[in-house]
Amino acid sequence: MNGNSHLRRRTLLAAAAGVVAAPFAAGPAFAAAPKVYIDPGHGGTDPGAVANGLQEKTLTLNIALQTRDILKASYSVDVRMSRTTDITRSLAYRTDDANAWGAAIFVSIHINAGGGTGFESYRYPGTTGTTQRLHSLIHSNVLSNMRSVASVTDRGQKTSNLHVLRESNMPAVLTENLFIDTVANANLLKRADFITATARGHARGIAAFLGL
Ligand SMILES: [Zn+2]
Structure with a gap:
């Protein structure tokens, strides 16, 4: 089902209910777009992991900016990022900002180091239900899209007591x-x-979770 028919149906329902539709925008007046917070790991004075001529902070920003652009081009979503350039952000800033904004979900993007291979992802220990569903959908979609380009090892869905997972008020x-x-x-x-x-x-994982 595409967004236009949802929009049209909401407009008709609102009209039937006697609500005066704002002339400038039928959609946002009735249903706000879901708020997606994207957190590119590291930045500024903190490069993250560095090896093989690559810096983690640059890769996470590139992936995050493209994720934002794909989301905004394909769906009706509101996207906020902890940074959109190479600047320093504390961990507290990242979760405080997402919490204050009222994000529906928080997605933090990092590159691994330590001599392994493949893709893995994390949620907070003990979380189930909605957070587990978000985790599963992001994990499977990232892995399948990576595998459209190359063979990638699945290191699995894991849990960890990380600041951004613990201090964020949303999945x-x-x-x-x-x-x-x-x-x-x-x-x-x-x-x-x-x-x-x-x-x-x-x-795609974010869109699947949000039902877009
Ligand atoms: Zn990192």
Whole structure:
């Protein structure tokens, strides 16, 4: 079902209920777009992991910006980011900002390090239900879109007591998109098509969760 027919139906229902439709915008007046918070890991004075000529902060920003652009081009969503340029943000800033904005979901994007290979993702320990559903949809969509470009190991859906997962007031997921210090993974992270596929996976997982 596309957005236009939903919009049209809401407008008709509102008209039937005697609500005067605002002349400037039928849609947002009746149903606000879901608020998606995207958090590109690190930035500014904190490069994150660095190896093979790559910096984590640059990769996370590229993936996050493309995720935002795909979401906004394809769906009716409101997207806010913890940063859109190479600036320093504390962990507290990131969750305070998302909480104050009233985000519906929080998605943090990172690159792994430590000598492994593949993709893994995290939610807060003990979370089930809605958070687990968001986690599962993002994980499966990112993995399948990565695998449209190259073979990628599935390291699984995990839990961890991370600040952004613990201090965010909404369902939150953190992705670790391959290992910057593993040459084969780094070679994928240097490819524009792989970065775009990774972003598309995030966008599709978010859209699936929100029912867009
Ligand atoms: Zn990181």
